[in-house]
Amino acid sequence: MEIQQYWSVLKRRWLPAASVFGICSAIAFLNLSTQISIYQAEGKLRFTRGDSTASLTGVGAGGDFDPLIADNNPINTEMAVIRSIPIVQTTIDRLEMRDNEGNRLRPSQFLRHLSLNNDRGTDLLTIAYTDAAPETAKAVVDTLMDIYLENHLRENRAETVAARQFIEQQLPRAEASVQQAEAALRAFKEGNRVAALEEEAAAAVSAQEDLRRRIAEAQSELASANAQSSEFYNQLRMNPQEAIVATALSQSAGVQEVLAQLQAVESELALERVRFQEEHPMIAALESRRENLNAVLSSRVGQVLGGQVKPGENLQLGELRAALAGDFVRAEIRRRGLADQVSTLSDAQSFYNQRINALPRLEQEQRELERRLDAAQSTYALLLSRLHEIRVAENQNVGNARIIQMAHALDRPIAPRRGSYLAMAGMLSFLAAIATALLLEAGDKSLRSVKETRDLFGLTLLGMIPAYKTLGKDSPLNRDRLSEVVVRDFPSSPIGEAYRMLRVNLKFLRSDQALKTIVITSSVAHEGKSTVSANLAMAIAQVGHRVLLIDADMRQPDQHHIWHTTNDVGLSNLIVEYIEPTTVIQEVAMNLDLLTAGVTPPDPAGLLDSQQMATLIANFSAHYSYVIIDTPSLNADADVLILGKLADGILLVTQPGVVDVISANRAKERLEQSEQNVLGQVINGVMDNNEPYRYRYVSREIEIEDEAAREQVLARL
Numbered sequence: 001m002e003i004q005q006y007w008s009v010l011k012r013r014w015l016p017a018a019s020v021f022g023i024c025s026a027i028a029f030l031n032l033s034t035q036i037s038i039y040q041a042e043g044k045l046r047f048t049r050g051d052s053t054a055s056l057t058g059v060g061a062g063g064d065f066d067p068l069i070a071d072n073n074p075i076n077t078e079m080a081v082i083r084s085i086p087i088v089q090t091t092i093d094r095l096e097m098r099d100n101e102g103n104r105l106r107p108s109q110f111l112r113h114l115s116l117n118n119d120r121g122t123d124l125l126t127i128a129y130t131d132a133a134p135e136t137a138k139a140v141v142d143t144l145m146d147i148y149l150e151n152h153l154r155e156n157r158a159e160t161v162a163a164r165q166f167i168e169q170q171l172p173r174a175e176a177s178v179q180q181a182e183a184a185l186r187a188f189k190e191g192n193r194v195a196a197l198e199e200e201a202a203a204a205v206s207a208q209e210d211l212r213r214r215i216a217e218a219q220s221e222l223a224s225a226n227a228q229s230s231e232f233y234n235q236l237r238m239n240p241q242e243a244i245v246a247t248a249l250s251q252s253a254g255v256q257e258v259l260a261q262l263q264a265v266e267s268e269l270a271l272e273r274v275r276f277q278e279e280h281p282m283i284a285a286l287e288s289r290r291e292n293l294n295a296v297l298s299s300r301v302g303q304v305l306g307g308q309v310k311p312g313e314n315l316q317l318g319e320l321r322a323a324l325a326g327d328f329v330r331a332e333i334r335r336r337g338l339a340d341q342v343s344t345l346s347d348a349q350s351f352y353n354q355r356i357n358a359l360p361r362l363e364q365e366q367r368e369l370e371r372r373l374d375a376a377q378s379t380y381a382l383l384l385s386r387l388h389e390i391r392v393a394e395n396q397n398v399g400n401a402r403i404i405q406m407a408h409a410l411d412r413p414i415a416p417r418r419g420s421y422l423a424m425a426g427m428l429s430f431l432a433a434i435a436t437a438l439l440l441e442a443g444d445k446s447l448r449s450v451k452e453t454r455d456l457f458g459l460t461l462l463g464m465i466p467a468y469k470t471l472g473k474d475s476p477l478n479r480d481r482l483s484e485v486v487v488r489d490f491p492s493s494p495i496g497e498a499y500r501m502l503r504v505n506l507k508f509l510r511s512d513q514a515l516k517t518i519v520i521t522s523s524v525a526h527e528g529k530s531t532v533s534a535n536l537a538m539a540i541a542q543v544g545h546r547v548l549l550i551d552a553d554m555r556q557p558d559q560h561h562i563w564h565t566t567n568d569v570g571l572s573n574l575i576v577e578y579i580e581p582t583t584v585i586q587e588v589a590m591n592l593d594l595l596t597a598g599v600t601p602p603d604p605a606g607l608l609d610s611q612q613m614a615t616l617i618a619n620f621s622a623h624y625s626y627v628i629i630d631t632p633s634l635n636a637d638a639d640v641l642i643l644g645k646l647a648d649g650i651l652l653v654t655q656p657g658v659v660d661v662i663s664a665n666r667a668k669e670r671l672e673q674s675e676q677n678v679l680g681q682v683i684n685g686v687m688d689n690n691e692p693y694r695y696r697y698v699s700r701e702i703e704i705e706d707e708a709a710r711e712q713v714l715a716r717l
Contacts, residue, residue, distance in 0.1 A: 021433035028425030037413035038130050041137035043145050044405035045125045047075060075125055078401070079116045082127065082148050088114075091144045097136075114144075124404070134409035141407035153399045164390045167383050174380040181373035188369055192362055208349065215345040218338055225335035254300045262293040450683050453654050456664050460680035462509070462651070463502030465532065466494050467685040484531050484562050487538040488589060496539075499532075502682060503539040506651075509679060517617060517627040517647040518679065519552075521640040523667035525633050527655040528684040530558040533630040536651075541592035545625035548585070550595045552643055553632045554604035557597035563588045570598025574616060575607045581616070593624075609642045617646045634667040641674045649679035656685065 081087065088107045091097075097105040117126045127145060131137040269286040276283055454461055486495040506515060520536070522529040530553070537549040550571060551559035560567040569584050574595075581595075588594045601607050620627045629647060631640040644650045650671070654664070671678055 017433040017436050020436040021429045024429035024432045025425065028422070028429065036132055038132060039134040039137055039409055040128050040130045040414045041134060041141045041407045041409040042126055042128045042405075043141040043403070043407040045127065045145060045148075046402045046404045047078065047123045047125065048400050048402070073118065075118045075123070078125065078152075079118070081151070082116060082144065083111060083114070087144070087147055087151055090147050091140065094143055094147070095139060097140070130414065138407040138409045145403055145407075149399065149401055149403070152401050156399050160390055160393050164387065167387045167390065171380070171383050171387065174376065174383050177376040178373070178380050181369065181376045185366070185369040185373055188365060208353065211345050211349045215342060215349060218342045218345060222335065222338035222342055225331060225338050228331040229335050258293055258297045258300055262290065262297055265290045265293055448656050450656065450686060453656055453659075453664075453683055454681070456661065457652065457654070457668055457681055459652060459678055460509075461683065462505040462680035463498055463682045464686045465498045465502075465528070465682065465684045467687045485534055485538055487535045487542065491542070495535075499535045499539045502536060503543070506536075506679070515648045515679070516621050516625065517629070519629045519631055519640060519643045519647040519650045520653060521631045521644075521650060522633045522653040522655075523659045524635055524663045525556070527633070527653050527658050529633070529653040530562060530630050532651075532653050532682055532684055533628050534559065534562045537592055537626070537628040538589060540626050540628075541589055544591060546591050546593075546623075547626045547628060548593050548595060548620050548624040549588075550620070550627065550629045551597040552608065552629050552639060554597045554600050554607070554639075555632060555637065557600075559594060559630055560596045563594055565594065565596070567596045567598065570596035571616075572598035572601045572604075572607060574598070575610060575612045576601065578612070581619070605637065605639055605642065608639050614646055617643075634670050635663050641670065641676065644674070644676040649677040651679050652681045653684050654681060656683065656687075658685070 085107050088110050092105050092107070092110055097110070099105050099109060113130045115128045115130075117128070118124070119126060127141050129137045129140040129144070131140070265286055269283065269290060272280070272282050272286055450461075450464060486493055487499045490496055506518070509515065520529050520533045530551075533549060537547045541547045549559065551557045552571060554572055557567060557570075563586075565586055565588065569579075571584075573579060574581055574584055584598070585593045585595050607613065617627065627647075629643055631643055634640055640650070652667075652671075
């Protein structure tokens with residue numbers, strides 16, 4: 001809306017707007033008179049970025065005051081903390097604050113009197129509290145700052161305390177982890193006989209090389225010993241065991257002595273058998289001695305060999321065979337020793353191979369266990385160090401906030417500020433008045449101005465007829481209301497000029513074809529269509545054209561009232577009775593004839609839609625220069641749509657303040673649906689105070705100053 005439109009709204013709704021303004025102003029004055037003085041106390045806190053104690057002691061980081069969000073002011077966070085319910089409730093409880101009714105003050109009531117402000121460009125926070133008693137306001141600010149600082153210090157230390165408690169809980173676990181890691185490493189070393197794997201690996205490799213060399217040497221010597229032993233066996237035809245036995249017996253003096261005696265007895269027995277018979281006592285004695293010697297020999301052999309060799313078998317060797325047997329035995333002993341040495345060295349080599357193959361796995365397991373032990377020891381040492389630092393930091397933390405100004409109560413009350421209050425009350429009252437006018441205007445669905453009417457219909461504006469009220473109280477038209485035919489009785493008036501302008505606009509509306517038959521209608525009743533029809537007909541007649549004015553509104557005819565004539569017979573009689581039109585048509589002015597509606601029929605629409613009506617319109621158009629047809633409103637009957645098809649066009653009359661938006665839209669839809677030829681729009685009853693722009697009508701208004709002129713007008717009526 002433009003400023004002119006707002007002004008028009010205020011002019012139309014000035015009375016309710018003024019009433020609302022007065023009521024609001026009265027309420028404001030009454031409220032001001034009942035208000036009590038309110039005092040304010042202020043205190044200041046200063047915030048620092050970090051705790052300087054930490055920088056002095058070198059232990060702990062102090063209370064860091066950096067925000068989490070880059071563009072956030074950390075003081076805003078502290079302001080929210082001060083407004084939090086726990087701090088506010090603690091302040092209320094400590095001061096035992098109560099409301100006017102004696103009840104314990106609620107946090108919401110407390111917060112309404114509390115204000116926090118961060119001084120621009122500083123790290124200062126101003127805490128203010130308002131109350132009717134300045135002492136109470138001062139006590140509240142002091143108490144609130146003390147409680148906040150206590151909470152601030154507790155919160156700063158809370159993180160340190162939580163960290164200390166956490167470390168104290170983790171220390172036994174860390175110590176147990178160290179012990180478990182040490183026990184696992186010790187069990188690993190004991191189970192796998194590990195002292196120093198790196199040194200053991202180097203020694204094992206060196207020992208393995210030495211064993212490989214010694215095994216090769218032993219195997220070479222063993223091969224040589226095997227060859228010697230085989231050669232001795234081939235020469236002696238006895239195995240090593242037999243050679244050992246033979247060698248042992250040949251080297252035994254007792255065995256050889258008995259063997260020599262036995263051999264002597266055997267020799268002697270052989271000689272005696274030559275000399276004597278078997279039954280000879282000498283032979284018997286020698287045989288008995290031989291048996292005794294065999295028994296002794298067997299006994300001594302058994303002592304030497306343990307009874308492994310029967311007496312008389314390989315009991316005596318020659319020197320050569322004895323030497324060979326000795327060498328054979330020594331070679332066999334050496335061979336067996338070398339074989340045992342090779343076997344032992346091979347077993348040692350297998351052991352070292354297995355150990356060397358197991359060393360990578362053992363080294364990996366040992367490194368894993370050592371890493372676990374190192375990690376556990378590092379964690380334990382770190383926890384011990386951090387515990388010491390946190391205990392120091394816990395005791396040295398003093399927070400980031402300081403009180404730099406205790407509460408100070410202002411000397412003068414801050415409320416009510418009468419000047420500001422009155423200015424604000426006046427502004428609010430004015431806004432309430434404006435809102436009232438706009439709400440009433442919004443609730444009014446009628447078309448209120450020329451612009452709204454034109455915008456809604458979108459038709460060509462052919463004329464604007466001013467209302468009688470626009471002519472002023474001293475105007476004879478407004479004072480006497482002598483006639484509705486203003487063009488005839490007051491031709492020089494603004495209203496008469498408006499009708500003549502309408503006549504001219506109609507003349508130049510269609511240059512290719514003259515308009516002869518015009519239907520005049522409106523959206524709803526009481527928009528002045530009958531008055532516009534009469535005055536337009538009169539304006540056309542005044543310039544010398546023969547005009548027929550037909551009142552086709554058979555339900556509520558009005559033309560006979562405007563022209564002060566009778567309505568005994570008229571249009572309905574012409575259609576039904578087929579009488580001569582000249583007997584019904586009346587001459588009401590020079591060049592202007594009137595055909596009234598006549599008797600109201602039961603079906604006006606049926607009569608108007610008849611062939612007789614079409615014939616009458618055609619005849620009238622042939623005999624008259626113009627035929628003006630006054631019809632019912634569009635939303636009341638369908639008569640106008642019937643007549644619109646018989647005429648050259650329809651002229652729509654609208655009056656702001658009478659027609660509403662709904663009716664206007666319905667009328668517009670009916671015109672569009674019936675495809676009528678709408679010539680344009682005439683806006684009737686235009687009032688300057690309803691228009692955003694003041695419409696001026698250039699004309700001369702006649703003044704009837706004497707009674708004679710007045711009588712002349714009355715005579716014409």
